[in-house]
Amino acid sequence: MDEHLTGTSANPARGKVNLPERVRSPWWVLGRRLLLAVTILVGTAMLVYLDRKGYADNNDPTNAVSLIDAFYYTTVTLSTTGYGDIAPVSDAARLVNAFVITPARIAFLVLLIGTTLEVLASQGRELIRIARWRKTVSHHIVVVGYGTKGRSAVETLINNGLQRESIVIVDPSATALAEAHADGLAVVTGDATRREVLRRAGVAEADQVIITTDRDDSNVLATLTVRQLNPDAWIVASVREQENAPLMRQSGASSVITSSDAVGRLLGLSSLSPTLGTVMEDLLTYGEGLEVAERELLVSEVGKQPQSLPDQVISVVRDEKVYRYFDPVVALLARGDRLVVVRPAKELPWAPRPGTHDEDFATDDED
Numbered sequence: 001m002d003e004h005l006t007g008t009s010a011n012p013a014r015g016k017v018n019l020p021e022r023v024r025s026p027w028w029v030l031g032r033r034l035l036l037a038v039t040i041l042v043g044t045a046m047l048v049y050l051d052r053k054g055y056a057d058n059n060d061p062t063n064a065v066s067l068i069d070a071f072y073y074t075t076v077t078l079s080t081t082g083y084g085d086i087a088p089v090s091d092a093a094r095l096v097n098a099f100v101i102t103p104a105r106i107a108f109l110v111l112l113i114g115t116t117l118e119v120l121a122s123q124g125r126e127l128i129r130i131a132r133w134r135k136t137v138s139h140h141i142v143v144v145g146y147g148t149k150g151r152s153a154v155e156t157l158i159n160n161g162l163q164r165e166s167i168v169i170v171d172p173s174a175t176a177l178a179e180a181h182a183d184g185l186a187v188v189t190g191d192a193t194r195r196e197v198l199r200r201a202g203v204a205e206a207d208q209v210i211i212t213t214d215r216d217d218s219n220v221l222a223t224l225t226v227r228q229l230n231p232d233a234w235i236v237a238s239v240r241e242q243e244n245a246p247l248m249r250q251s252g253a254s255s256v257i258t259s260s261d262a263v264g265r266l267l268g269l270s271s272l273s274p275t276l277g278t279v280m281e282d283l284l285t286y287g288e289g290l291e292v293a294e295r296e297l298l299v300s301e302v303g304k305q306p307q308s309l310p311d312q313v314i315s316v317v318r319d320e321k322v323y324r325y326f327d328p329v330v331a332l333l334a335r336g337d338r339l340v341v342v343r344p345a346k347e348l349p350w351a352p353r354p355g356t357h358d359e360d361f362a363t364d365d366e367d
Contacts, residue, residue, distance in 0.1 A: 037111050044104050045074040047096065054092050077101060078108045137186075138205040140166045144192040144222055146176035149212040149238055149259065154185065168201045193221040195229065203229045211237040211253075216244045220251050227252030283342070291345040297337045304333055311341035 048055065049070035056063040065073070078101075141157065143150050146169045154167055169180045169187045180187045190197035192213070203209060209226050211219050216239050223237050237253040239245050245256045266284075270277025282289040294317070306313040306325040316323050316330040317338040323330045330337070 033111055037108055040104055040108050040111070041071075041074060041078060044078065044101055045071045047100065048073055051092065051096060054096075074101075078104065137165075137168065137202045139207045140168055140202060140205070141208045141210065142168050142170060142198075142201050142203050142206045142226075143210045143212065144170045144226075145212040145214070146171045146173070146180050146187075147212065147214060150176075150210070151179070151183075153210050153212060154183070168206075170197060170201050193218060193225060195225055198222075198225055198229055203233070206230060206233055208234045208236065211235065214240075216240055216248075220244070220247055223248060223251040223253050288345055290342055292340065292342055294338055294340050297333055297335070297339060301333055302335055306330060306333060306339070309339070309341075311339065311343050313339050313341050315340035 045067075048065070049067050052065040052070065055065045055069075055073070057065050057069055060069075141162070143154055146154075150169070150171070154169075157167065158164060164184045165186075167185055169176065169185050170190065170192045171177065171180070171187065172189060172191050174189075177187050177189055188197060188201040190200070192198060192211070203226055209230070211222050211226070213219055213222065219237050219239060223235055226233060226235055234254045235252060236255045236257065237248050237251075238257045238259050239248050240258075240260050242258045242261050245258055248256045266277065266280055269280055279290075283292055292314075295311075301309055306316055313325045315325060316327075316333065317340065318330060318334070318336070322340075333339075
């Protein structure tokens with residue numbers, strides 16, 4: 001579905017395999033590396049203890065090296081402190097120090113220093129990325145719920161020209177997080193009924209909010225919270241049962257879609273008339289056959305009847321009200337009208353028909 005964003009030009013990276021990154025907690029990485037450092041420490045101490053006859057303890061009259069001395073010598077050696085009270089005296093012990101303990105010392109230091117720098121750098125980069133994103137995100141679309149309905153809604157938005165950077169997903173599921181990241185979308189993990197979660201998603205600055213969780217009660221509460229945070233946002237909410245649609249509208253939803261009734265009507269139509277069911281499915285399927293689209297009125301179309309246009313006009317939007325194409329109020333098209341049309345899917349639904357791309361739109365702000 002991403003190919004619609006790239007236009008017709010060839011994508012040089014199309015043949016490249018990109019595997020998803022395996023993201024782990026910085027604390028898990030730090031713990032794993034600390035365990036590896038302890039392993040190096042213990043292994044080196046045991047190596048010194050097994051060859052203790054080749055070492056001399058200058059602070060012990062007997063020059064004997066115990067297990068505690070071995071651990072002591074290992075710690076001061078790997079940390080490059082080197083007090084010199086315990087030292088290798090035999091040739092074998094010196095060779096082991098040169099070719100085994102010295103590389104272990106280097107690995108130990110690189111492991112600890114590298115871990116610290118990596119954790120700090122990764123956390124710093126993530127904080128910078130989030131801060132930069134928060135400065136740029138505005139007039140975006142927030143999608144609450146990234147299940148089947150949420151993914152379909154996002155796919156429709158992207159296929160109609162919306163940039164992925166303009167979409168923010170809110171979902172508490174780890175599965176949704178992974179799928180949204182795989183789709184290149186920003187995600188705020190959390191419950192959308194909580195104000196703080198919605199604030200982090202930038203709901204107050206969003207132009208539109210789509211609410212598609214699987215529970216009607218959650219959708220109602222999320223709609224109420226969104227409306228409190230952003231009185232001007234256009235909120236599209238889904239409900240499973242038609243009886244909950246009025247409650248959803250009272251909660252502040254601008255548009256309510258009843259998913260179960262819509263599917264039921266489509267099933268009924270397909271049963272009564274398989275042909276009609278096929279046409280309805282065609283209208284709901286992106287990129288094939290027919291599309292339902294909304295577009296601006298062109299200057300050349302002002303004063304004409306809706307039925308006379310090349311597009312199959314089914315509704316006219318005038319003064320924020322929707323009229324059917326045969327309504328006497330819109331018998332003649334006027335400046336500022338918007339058209340809801342049925343057209344071939346191969347044409348961009350947000351653009352004028354081919355051959356009219358250089359014409360002006362007949363908007364109210366024109367002279």
